Amino acid sequence: DIQMTQSPSSLSASVGDRVTITCRASHDIGNYLAWYQQKPGKVPKLLIYGASTLHSGVPSRFSGRGSGTDFTLTIISLQPEDVATYYCQRYNDALGAFGPGTKLDFK
Amino acid sequence: EVQLVESGGGLIQPGGSLRLSCAVSGLSVSSNYMTWVRQAPGKGLEWVSVIYSIGNTYYPDSVKGRFTISRDNSKNNLYLQMNNVRVDDTAVYYCVRRLSGYYDYWGQGTLVVVSS
Numbered sequence: 001d002i003q004m005t006q007s008p009s010s011l012s013a014s015v016g017d018r019v020t021i022t023c024r025a026s027h028d029i030g031n032y033l034a035w036y037q038q039k040p041g042k043v044p045k046l047l048i049y050g051a052s053t054l055h056s057g058v059p060s061r062f063s064g065r066g067s068g069t070d071f072t073l074t075i076i077s078l079q080p081e082d083v084a085t086y087y088c089q090r091y092n093d094a095l096g097a098f099g100p101g102t103k104l105d106f107k
Numbered sequence: 108e109v110q111l112v113e114s115g116g117g118l119i120q121p122g123g124s125l126r127l128s129c130a131v132s133g134l135s136v137s138s139n140y141m142t143w144v145r146q147a148p149g150k151g152l153e154w155v156s157v158i159y160s161i162g163n164t165y166y167p168d169s170v171k172g173r174f175t176i177s178r179d180n181s182k183n184n185l186y187l188q189m190n191n192v193r194v195d196d197t198a199v200y201y202c203v204r205r206l207s208g209y210y211d212y213w214g215q216g217t218l219v220v221v222s223s
Contacts, residue, residue: 034209036152043201043216044152049209087152091208094165096142098152 023088109133116217129202
């Protein structure tokens with residue numbers, strides 16, 4: 001089974017900062033990688049699929065890169081409403097496992 | 108507008124059974140890959156079942172043999188039959204549409220608490 005890891009597990013940043021979260025797969029998953037944002041007490045929302053394609057309505061300050069085993073989610077110019085936990089998810093097979101999440105808050 | 112509304116959660120004793128329902132509107136459960144994703148309190152997301160449009164079903168090892176996903180095409184509903192539940196099945200259960208592998212439409216979730 002392909003394992004997903006994320007780093008860091010948590011981070012603190014300031015409004016306006018550039019933030020990068022890393023997701024790593026234990027085996028090659030091509031570009032079958034999605035990112036989700038879950039704000040406190042809310043339902044997860046799809047941000048990015050296909051490693052780099054922004055889902056409809058997602059602000060352009062979010063971007064995704066990578067393929068194979070290493071992927072990144074970048075938020076340029078962090079906004080107060082970006083406080084959330086971010087999850088990656090592989091979908092190269094029927095299982096569709098999630099990463100453990102990265103909790104982002106403000107300093 | 109797509110809506111997924113879960114129901115059926117509650118308090119149940121270990122070893123018991125529970126059926127979750129998801130009323131879907133705005134898309135057809137029979138034409139889509141539909142899933143259940145759960146989230147234990149303070150924990151991450153875990154996919155627990157999927158049913159393909161052709162009817163194939165898949166489960167992770169953590170629930171295989173205990174949970175069964177099904178659908179009623181005439182009612183456009185999705186179900187999750189949970190048998191022999193364990194304390195670690197306690198979670199919010201989300202009904203989710205899986206599009207090309209990723210999850211785009213989510214319900215609000217229903218809480219299942221397994222406790223004696």
